[in-house]
Amino acid sequence: DSGVTQTPKHLITATGQRVTLRCSPRSGDLSVYWYQQSLDQGLQFLIQYYNGEERAKGNILERFSAQQFPDLHSELNLSSLELGDSALYFCASSVTDTGNYEQYFGPGTRLTVT
Amino acid sequence: GNSVTQMEGPVTLSEEAFLTINCTYTATGYPSLFWYVQYPGEGLQLLLKATKADDKGSNKGFEATYRKETTSFHLEKGSVQVSDSAVYFCALRFPGYSTLTFGKGTMLLVSP
Secondary structure, three states, rough: OOOOOOOOOEEEEEEOOOOOEEEEEEOOOOOOEEEEEOOEEEEEEEEEEEEEEEEEEEOOOOOOOEOOOOOEEEEEOOOOOHHHHHHEEEEEEEOOOOOOOEEOOOOEEEEEEE | OOOOEEEEOOOOEOOOEEEEEEEEEEOOOOOEHHHHHHHOOOOEEEEEEEEEOOEEEEEEOEEEEEEOOOOOOOOOEEEOOOHOOEEEEEEEEEOOOOOEEOOOOOEEEEEO
């Protein structure tokens, strides 16, 4: 158990809908990362937050957004969903926002868009 | 841009066989290199890492050596077990940055 929790575990929804994925980092970790894992694209970095502020952006679509709240949990919002958004979404956390600390990954949320 | 290329899987081995999973990278500068493992139904776990050329990372019988001249970080294990069946990801990260760039992953299946 990494200490990172993600809810829900599974989500099935229809095209055009909007969903919110939630992540709680390990106790004491200030930085949260979101990744998307799909069969064709592999594991891709989406976005990073550190202590409530956006720190880095990767291949995140404009239909997706995220935020980190004062209690440090983070939410990833996916809107106008398409079939191609079906994937595993992982959250990871680390102590700080520089490169010297390990990222701990949650178990993921499996999103299925039908 | 920066990228990581891994051998395609699945890699299918019998228990106690020797394992090699190839990983090469393209990057400007000198990144740190990592191997992560994802067991079925779980998130990724750091397996080992190396931060500079000729460093060898090792953990749980797995090893990988940072080869700058060949831009490679191949994962090896002398004798695999059924419990090693998982997906293995090679990744890189630059000093001062925390975001990881991953390869596509290689599935390893070990049969008794």
